[in-house]
Amino acid sequence: MHFDYNSKNIQTIKQSIMANQEDMFKKVVSHAKEYGFIFPSSEIYDGLGAVYDYGQLGVELKNNIKQYWWKSMVQYHENIVGLDSAIFMHPRIWKASGHVDAFNDPLIDNKDSKKRYRADVLIEDHIAKIEEKIKKECDKAAKRFGDAFDRQQFVTTNARVLEHQKQIDEIHAKYAELMNANDLAGLKQLILDLGIVCPISGTRNWTDVRQFNLMFATKMGSVIDDSDTLYLRPETAQGIFVNFLNVQKSGRMKVPFGIAQIGKAFRNEIVARQFIFRMREFEQMEMQFFVRPGTELEWFKYWKEERLRWHLALGIPAVKYRYHDHEKLAHYANAATDIEFEFPFGFKELEGIHSRTDFDLSRHSEFSGKKLQYFDSELNENYTPYVIETSIGVDRTFLAIFSHGLKDETLEDGSVRTVLSLPPVLAPYKAAVLPLVKKDGLPEKAREIVDLLKYDFMLQYDEKDAIGRRYRRQDAIGTPYCITVDNDTLTTGSVTVRHRDTMQQERVAIAQLSAYLHDGIKPIKVN
Numbered sequence: 067m068h069f070d071y072n073s074k075n076i077q078t079i080k081q082s083i084m085a086n087q088e089d090m091f092k093k094v095v096s097h098a099k100e101y102g103f104i105f106p107s108s109e110i111y112d113g114l115g116a117v118y119d120y121g122q123l124g125v126e127l128k129n130n131i132k133q134y135w136w137k138s139m140v141q142y143h144e145n146i147v148g149l150d151s152a153i154f155m156h157p158r159i160w161k162a163s164g165h166v167d168a169f170n171d172p173l174i175d176n177k178d179s180k181k182r183y184r185a186d187v188l189i190e191d192h193i194a195k196i197e198e199k200i201k202k203e204c205d206k207a208a209k210r211f212g213d214a215f216d217r218q219q220f221v222t223t224n225a226r227v228l229e230h231q232k233q234i235d236e237i238h239a240k241y242a243e244l245m246n247a248n249d250l251a252g253l254k255q256l257i258l259d260l261g262i263v264c265p266i267s268g269t270r271n272w273t274d275v276r277q278f279n280l281m282f283a284t285k286m287g288s289v290i291d292d293s294d295t296l297y298l299r300p301e302t303a304q305g306i307f308v309n310f311l312n313v314q315k316s317g318r319m320k321v322p323f324g325i326a327q328i329g330k331a332f333r334n335e336i337v338a339r340q341f342i343f344r345m346r347e348f349e350q351m352e353m354q355f356f357v358r359p360g361t362e363l364e365w366f367k368y369w370k371e372e373r374l375r376w377h378l379a380l381g382i383p384a385v386k387y388r389y390h391d392h393e394k395l396a397h398y399a400n401a402a403t404d405i406e407f408e409f410p411f412g413f414k415e416l417e418g419i420h421s422r423t424d425f426d427l428s429r430h431s432e433f434s435g436k437k438l439q440y441f442d443s444e445l446n447e448n449y450t451p452y453v454i455e456t457s458i459g460v461d462r463t464f465l466a467i468f469s470h471g472l473k474d475e476t477l478e479d480g481s482v483r484t485v486l487s488l489p490p491v492l493a494p495y496k497a498a499v500l501p502l503v504k505k506d507g508l509p510e511k512a513r514e515i516v517d518l519l520k521y522d523f524m525l526q527y528d529e530k531d532a533i534g535r536r537y538r539r540q541d542a543i544g545t546p547y548c549i550t551v552d553n554d555t556l557t558t559g560s561v562t563v564r565h566r567d568t569m570q571q572e573r574v575a576i577a578q579l580s581a582y583l584h585d586g587i588k589p590i591k592v593n
């Protein structure tokens with residue numbers, strides 16, 4: 067069948083997709099609040115822009131994300147060790163790293179709506195709209211050709227798709243050229259040439275593009291006049307670089323080796339929107355891997371693949387992830403890619419993997435006067451190691467997992483259940499223990515099971531309301547297993563285990579429960 071959409075229809079379809087995405091996103095935000103995952107910061111004082119607090123379930127999920135990352139980096143790699151450096155650091159560190167002079171975002175205001183935007187984000191959003199057109203062409207063709215549809219062939223031969231792709235490539239190239247030349251007037255002109263309008267006012271009445279430094283400054287010392295200006299760290303990486311020698315020598319580390327760190331970072335983001343996707347105070351999980359010069363691109367490839375495997379081991383479908391190789395490389399990098407995730411508002415960066423050359427160690431050597439080098443006994447020479455960085459946001463990972471997992475399902479009897487299909491390894495509670503009724507010795511038996519398992523698993527005990535309602539409550543907070551204690555439990559020593567995603571139930575001996583849960587919450591092995 068061939069549908070000939072007129073532009074009005076296309077507009078209507080576009081709006082309904084947008085409305086769906088928006089509804090979905092609103093549902094994510096309200097669910098997170100309703101069930102104690104995430105609250106706006108300082109809410110009783112009307113909140114603070116782009117700052118959030120993690121509630122009783124949010125902190126569990128967040129801690130599990132951090133633990134999952136820490137284990138796969140530090141515990142499973144002999145040559146990676148951890149670090150916890152202070153947030154306050156010597157101000158010269160930020161001069162050396164380039165953040166004082168160049169940690170800027172290009173901002174632009176719309177004079178009619180008085181709204182402020184990041185110029186690069188406006189251009190990215192414009193590109194995303196063209197990508198959406200390509201996707202539509204593909205979806206239409208896939209419907210038309212059915213099983214015979216060959217996507218690869220289609221995107222490399224269809225005239226309309228090629229035209230869209232050409233446009234994207236030209237915009238990317240122009241944008242990279244302007245950013246590399248720090249040509250702010252050119253950037254404004256590109257926004258005008260592309261016909262980008264303000265999403266609020268719908269006009270092209272833009273101010274000039276200006277640079278804005280994202281670091282928060284504060285003062286250290288009791289006398290304001292004499293005190294030094296400090297910066298709240300905008301990334302955790304520099305704490306690793308300045309401790310390179312300490313860790314290498316005290317840990318007798320041999321290149322190649324890595325240092326991993328999880329910690330808070332602060333950025334005065336211009337446009338802080340999209341919930342916990344872009345926050346002013348957030349958390350990063352970063353690992354700097356020190357290698358012999360000349361081997362960095364091999365290691366870059368290794369970490370690029372390894373990090374995607376880490377994501378896929380959570381069981382989220384591979385189509386939700388994609389690489390975005392950078393055309394515009396930061397001045398210190400010789401290769402860079404992002405792992406992007408399909409959030410409710412489209413594909414966006416979740417993690418960055420960068421080959422940072424010897425830039426950071428060399429700069430800190432220069433600024434501190436201390437030689438940050440490594441003596442390689444196999445080569446019998448001193449050198450400044452090259453660095454591969456993997457850097458991922460805890461909060462963005464949270465949002466990815468949470469938004470992907472949240473869905474409303476219509477059941478066979480027509481009722482709707484809300485289920486949060488979190489990867490079991492990350493779920494706040496691994497199981498809920500539920501006595502079928504509040505009498506006949508069932509609560510006591512259920513408490514015994516809690517005592518048996520609570521040292522190994524985070525559990526919730528619940529005896530209120532009918533069992534069906536209790537199952538729904540656990541579905542909504544992502545608990546992978548419900549363990550129901552019934553009258554038979556007292557005689558057979560077995561319980562019913564209900565699976566969150568399939569709602570299937572099976573009988574399991576109490577003595578087997580621990581092994582059963584261990585098995586069920588493991589990450590998937592991906593090769």
Ligand code: ATP
Pocket residue numbers: 301333335342343344345346348349350415416417418457458459460461462463
């Ligand atoms: P973006 O282009 O989205 O601003 P970035 O390229 O500046 O991100 P990096 O400096 O590479 O981000 O930081 C590494 C990771 O830290 C990102 O992939 C992201 O997951 C996380 N991150 C960065 N900025 C924020 C923020 N403001 N809020 C939440 N997470 C963030």
